[in-house]
Each structure stands twice: as C-alpha cells, then as structure tokens.
Amino acid sequence: MTLLNPRVSRILGWAALAALAVLAVFGLWVAPPDRVQSDAQRLMYLHVPSAWIAYLAFGITAMASALYLWRRTRSPVWDRLAASSAELGVLFTGLTLVLGSLWGRPVWGVWWAWDARLVTTAVLFFLYVGYLALRRVPAPIEARAKRSAIAALVAFADVPIVHFSVDWWRTLHQQATVFTPSLNAHIHGVMAFTLWWGVVAFTILFVYLLDRRYRLEALEEDLEARELTLAIEERVQGAGLTAPPEHVEVGARG
Amino acid sequence: MRFAEYVIGGWALTAGALAAYWLRLGARIRRAERLNRDA
Numbered sequence: 001m002t003l004l005n006p007r008v009s010r011i012l013g014w015a016a017l018a019a020l021a022v023l024a025v026f027g028l029w030v031a032p033p034d035r036v037q038s039d040a041q042r043l044m045y046l047h048v049p050s051a052w053i054a055y056l057a058f059g060i061t062a063m064a065s066a067l068y069l070w071r072r073t074r075s076p077v078w079d080r081l082a083a084s085s086a087e088l089g090v091l092f093t094g095l096t097l098v099l100g101s102l103w104g105r106p107v108w109g110v111w112w113a114w115d116a117r118l119v120t121t122a123v124l125f126f127l128y129v130g131y132l133a134l135r136r137v138p139a140p141i142e143a144r145a146k147r148s149a150i151a152a153l154v155a156f157a158d159v160p161i162v163h164f165s166v167d168w169w170r171t172l173h174q175q176a177t178v179f180t181p182s183l184n185a186h187i188h189g190v191m192a193f194t195l196w197w198g199v200v201a202f203t204i205l206f207v208y209l210l211d212r213r214y215r216l217e218a219l220e221e222d223l224e225a226r227e228l229t230l231a232i233e234e235r236v237q238g239a240g241l242t243a244p245p246e247h248v249e250v251g252a253r254g
Numbered sequence: 255m256r257f258a259e260y261v262i263g264g265w266a267l268t269a270g271a272l273a274a275y276w277l278r279l280g281a282r283i284r285r286a287e288r289l290n291r292d293a
Binding site: 024027028033037038040041042045050091094095098099102103104105113205209212213215216217222223226227232 | 255256257258259260263264265267268271272275276279280282283286287288289293
C-alpha cells in the first residue's frame with residue numbers, strides 16, 4: 001500500500017528534514033544578499049524549488065493519468081499516484097504564488113501584477129483545485145478514475161504555457177534563470193549552490209510526502225470499497241425484511 | 255537584513271505550511287488506518 005519500503009520512507013523523511021535545515025542556514029545566513037534585490041533574493045531559494053516541485057508533481061499526475069487511461073497499463077496504482085501528486089502540486093503551486101507575491105512587494109512594488117506568468121500560474125492552481133474537487137464527486141472508483149485522468153491531462157496543457165509564458169509574451173516576471181535548456185544558472189558561487197540545494201531538498205521532501213499521500217489514498221480507497229460492500233449488504237438485508245411474504249400473490253383478488 | 259519582514263515571513267510561512275500539511279497527513283493516515291482496522 002506504499003510506494004516505498006517503510007524504512008526507505010523514514011530515511012527520506014529525515015534526509016528531507018536535514019536538507020531543509022541546511023537550506024535554511026545557507027538561504028538565510030551564508031548566501032550573500034543580491035546586489036540589486038538585496039535580501040529579498042533569499043525568498044528565491046524557496047520560490048524556485050516550489051515552482052520546480054509544482055511542475056514535477058503535475059508532470060507525474062499527467063503521466064500516471066495517461067498510464068491509467070491506456071488499457072494495457074490500466075491499474076488503480078496510477079490513479080492513486082495521480083491523485084496524490086496533484087494534491088502536492090496544489091500545495092507547492094500555492095507556495096510558489098505566495099512566495100512570489102512576498103518577493104514582488106519589495107522588488108516590484110506590488111503584491112500582484114496581471115502578468116502572463118503570474119496569471120497562468122494562478123490558472124494552473126485553480127485547474128488542479130478543480131481536479132481535486134472533481135475527485136470528491138461521489139462515483140464508482142473506476143468512473144471517477146477515468147474522468148479524473150482526462151481532467152488531469154487537460155489541466156496539464158497549462159504547464160508548458162506557464163513555463164514558456166515569459167518567452168512568448170513581454171512579462172514583468174524575469175525569464176528562466178535555472179530551468180534553461182542548458183541548466184546553466186546565470187548566477188554563481190554560494191547563491192547557485194543554495195538554489196540547487198533547495199531544488200534537491202524540496203525534491204527529497206516531495207518524494208517522501210508523495211509516498212505518505214499515496215498510502216493515505218490507498219487506505220481511503222480500501223475503506224470506501226468496504227463501506228460500499230457494507231451498504232450493499234445492508235440494502236439487500238433491508239430489502240429481504242420488507243419484501244412481501246411469499247404466500248401473498250401480488251395483484252391477486254379475493 | 256533588509257526586507258526582513260518579507261524574507262522571514264516567507265520562510266516562516268513555508269515552514270508552517272509544510273509542517274501543517276505533514277502533520278495533517280499523518281493524522282489522516284492514522285485515522286484511515288484505525289477505521290480500516292475497525293471495519
């Protein structure tokens with residue numbers, strides 16, 4: 001019922017905690033302030049890794065959804081993985097938006113701008129909130145899985161739009177610094193190290209949380225199946241109790 | 255530190271959100287395990 005061996009999961013949890021502690025030390029103290037943005041730059045050590053995890057999470061959701069829809073690979077495992085990853089994606093997209101807003105206030109002078117990157121990211125957030133809401137609509141597990149998988153694939157179309165929005169339109173948001181085709185960040189030294197460390201730390205945390213969330217999804221599915229079986233049994237028993245006695249002929253006249 | 259209220263606020267908010275999610279996830283798992291055992 002889990003993706004990982006419980007021991008591996010525990011180790012990952014501790015590794016994530018340690019990596020995040022190191023990130024805090026580097027991000028808040030060791031890395032120097034930026035020449036232009038000053039200390040506001042320190043928010044980038046969280047904002048960029050959060051955005052990376054949002055991409056990763058929605059990518060996993062889309063891949064798992066496609067594997068569920070394809071008959072040859074259809075398995076409840078993919079549906080659970082898609083649901084688990086989408087919830088984490090929403091969490092990290094929310095963090096990306098809030099951290100970006102907190103950074104934007106001192107650097108841009110505004111909390112929010114109707115900028116292509118910001119708007120498409122907000123749309124992404126609401127698309128996947130909608131996906132999670134759709135999963136909560138009561139339905140047989142298979143029907144829910146199918147329609148959720150289709151919704152996830154439709155929602156994923158926004159991910160490349162978010163990523164390339166800074167190239168396709170003139171935006172206030174800067175162009176890609178880290179996730180360029182060459183992955184050659186245009187920053188150096190301790191700042192680059194801290195940023196990459198943040199990406200690694202958040203990735204470890206994501207894998208750990210994904211495993212935990214998958215376990216919850218599997219447990220809830222089991223419970224749902226049991227409750228359904230119980231409800232059917234009760235219905236059958238109830239029907240038996242209220243059924244007309246066998247000797248009464250329906251429609252018979254005296 | 256310049257813009258300390260934004261920087262510290264952002265880091266604290268992230269730590270709080272992640273910790274709250276992790277704690278809530280743990281509570282949801284324990285509840286589901288208990289309900290599965292009782293069923």
